[in-house]
Amino acid sequence: LTKLDTMTESLNIEYHVKRLVFIALNTSNTKVEASEKLKISERTLHSYIQAYDLVKQGNKWGFKN
Numbered sequence: 174l175t176k177l178d179t180m181t182e183s184l185n186i187e188y189h190v191k192r193l194v195f196i197a198l199n200t201s202n203t204k205v206e207a208s209e210k211l212k213i214s215e216r217t218l219h220s221y222i223q224a225y226d227l228v229k230q231g232n233k234w235g236f237k238n
Contacts, residue, residue: 194221198234 193211201207208218221227226237 190221191225194218194225195227195234198222198227 194207197207197210198204201210204215204218208215211218213221227234228237229235
């Protein structure tokens with residue numbers, strides 16, 4: 174990879190938001206706690222859950238197939 178390729182990869186904001194939402198949901202007991210960790214509203218968290226097709230599978234969150 175060139176320096177430009179690495180820079181482009183790190184600027185993929187959607188990838189990072191998706192990853193942070195996933196981690197926050199899986200390390201929190203509730204959606205309220207996850208939204209507080211992310212410093213976003215519960216409504217915004219709900220929008221991200223829908224946008225990224227996240228579903229609760231038992232005690233953990235995962236992606237729809």
